[in-house]
Amino acid sequence: MLIDWPTVIFQIINFLILIALLKRFLYGPIIKAMDEREEKIAQSLAEASRAEKEAAQHAASLSAEHEEFAEKRVLMQQEARLEIDTWKEESIYRLKKDIAALQQSWQKNLEDEQEAFMKKLKISISRQVFQVARKAFADLADDKLESRLLDTFLQKIDKELVSIEIAKIDQKILHIISGFPLHQEEKDRLRNGLTPFFPKQKEFRFREEPDMGFGLRLLAGNHKWEWNINRYMLDIEDEILKTMGMAK
């Protein structure tokens, strides 16, 4: 007989023991280790995908921030440019105003200075001219200048008195004021020259006022006739100013 039943029973027991032992020493630990490894891999994969997701979110938020920042920067640049432009325009405007004011005041100063200078010049010139004239006349014709003045005065009186009703002047005394001393001869000439115009006036009073300058003044009642060097001076001043291009 090929089958030995006691051996069969032994083998069944052996096999069952082997199952138990292998379950304890082989399948249990190995499967546990495999499961654990699988779980670890799954965990790390899940972690990796979570990290990836997080990174993507982070990247998205960063890029959004970046965009926002760029937009803000553009806005700020525009604002800054606008502000700068406004400031520049205002500054230029202020500067122009200041410059204009300065220019105006400078112009005024200049004009004032010019005026002052002209005044001085006028005075100086009139003095100079007067002196020169006086000297020239005195040098060339001794006291002829005064006699020439008398001639001129008498000629002018001659013309001007025509338009006035001299007859109405009741004043008996005629005042003749001169800026220089008159000789008796000159006084006589004046008296002779004026008598035909003033028939009612019998008395001539001569007076000297050196402040008047080179000139003569005739006072009859309320009327006054005068000629002096100042008129020339004015003419000369006008001439000079014209020549200097500053005539008003």
Added chain:
Amino acid sequence: MQLSPDSTILFHYGFVTINATILFTWLVMGLLVLSSWLVTRNLSTGPVVSRRQNFLESIISMILGQVGDVTRQPPERFLPFLGTLFIFVAVSNLLSVIPGFKPPTGSLSTTTALALCVLVAVPAYGIIDSGLGEYLKNYIRPTPLMLPFNITGEISRTLALAVRLFGNVMSGSMIGGILLAIAPLIFPVIMQLLGLLTGLVQAYIFAILAGVYIAAGLKVHEETVQVKIHHEEH
């Protein structure tokens, strides 16, 4: 000529008889348990795995894959039974290349023991899965007339399982012995190598057939449950 290592008696005391089959079975068991313990006492769960652990893991994964393919169910609960069947038969057959080693699978007593285990395991899994009554009803399906045929089938396939493994392993050893007498050089080596292949194939066949029988016991139940649900829906 000895057909079975059963006849080599090493120790005898009353009912207890220790023969070569039992001794070599213990050797195989000791080898398997010792090597398993050596490898699994410090297992790594990290990404770095030792070669021996990797080897065992790949064997277990392969067995799990095959069992899963055959049973079409989560294979973990069949692993201890079917895996041990495969590993024990395979290691016994492979060790037969060692001179003087008599594979325990070359004994009809051993193969009968394993086949009896399968014979018990098939209804055991079925009963655990669906209960005793439901499982026993499978024997009278589709009609009670099929009861004797079902029982006969159950016994005959168990017998076939035992005799197939025994015949193959025994004949392998026998052919080796006979060839050694006829052509002592080279040819027996080739036959021995071929014996390794047939040994592995037999281990695979034995385990897979056991799996198929167990799965068949479960499948019948599953199908009846599905048919019931189908009827209730209508």
